[in-house]
Amino acid sequence: MKYITTLLSLIVLIGCSTTQSNIQVDSIETFNLDNYNDFDIKINTSNISAEINPIVLERFREELKGAISERGLDFNKESNLIFEINFTTKESVESDRMDYYYSRYYWDYYRFRDDVYTVTENILRINLKDLEKERTVWTVVTVWRDGSKRSISSDDASAILVDEIMLSFL
Numbered sequence: 001m002k003y004i005t006t007l008l009s010l011i012v013l014i015g016c017s018t019t020q021s022n023i024q025v026d027s028i029e030t031f032n033l034d035n036y037n038d039f040d041i042k043i044n045t046s047n048i049s050a051e052i053n054p055i056v057l058e059r060f061r062e063e064l065k066g067a068i069s070e071r072g073l074d075f076n077k078e079s080n081l082i083f084e085i086n087f088t089t090k091e092s093v094e095s096d097r098m099d100y101y102y103s104r105y106y107w108d109y110y111r112f113r114d115d116v117y118t119v120t121e122n123i124l125r126i127n128l129k130d131l132e133k134e135r136t137v138w139t140v141v142t143v144w145r146d147g148s149k150r151s152i153s154s155d156d157a158s159a160i161l162v163d164e165i166m167l168s169f170l
Contacts, residue, residue, distance in 0.1 A: 022150055023161070025168040027138040031128075033169045038076035041065055041083040048087060056153045057087055063162045064126075071166065080131040090121045120146040126165070140165055 041061050048054070064083065065075055073081075095116045121143055128138035142161060144150040152158045 022144065023140050023142045023164050023168070025138070025140045027128075028135075031137040033071070033073075033138075036073060036081045038074040038079040039068055039081045039083060040075070040077055040079040041068075041085065044084055044086045049089065051089065052087055053153065056158075057085065060152050060158050060162075061085060063158055064165070067162045067166050071169070082129045082131065084127045084129060086125045086127065088123050090123060091118050092121070093117070094119050122146065122151065124152065124161075140168060 123143050125141045127136050130137050150157050
């Protein structure tokens with residue numbers, strides 16, 4: 001029994017440690033968040049369509065603001081360090097060709113039947129700009145489909161995304 005418990009614990013531990021993150025981070029080599037004292041957060045509203053809920057974006061901004069403040073930086077509207085939140089959607093058409101498709105009940109001999117559908121992907125990019133240096137010093141992007149568990153409209157997913165972003169600064 002002891003070996004089974006140890007084996008199951010090991011499997012759970014390995015499974016939890018190999019969960020892939022849904023974010024991609026890039027930064028310049030010399031960037032270190034500890035070199036700054038204050039920050040500002042802005043939502044880029046120039047490319048936001050009507051289907052995007054601004055309340056969700058503002059709630060995400062507040063969660064990000066709280067996490068960065070906990071890290072020791074002060075929120076200041078006149079800061080040289082600006083987090084720019086960009087949010088957009090992208091629709092693509094996908095198709096599943098059903099050529100001689102076998103189901104449990106029958107063979108499908110309709111060669112030219114296609115299942116065509118659209119998929120909406122949400123893209124969230126956060127750019128960190130240093131106005132003094134006039135350049136982007138850090139960026140993160142995440143993509144999810146509509147209805148996904150990773151949508152920032154879910155409080156849990158939004159908090160997890162903020163945690164993953166803050167881990168990228170370590």
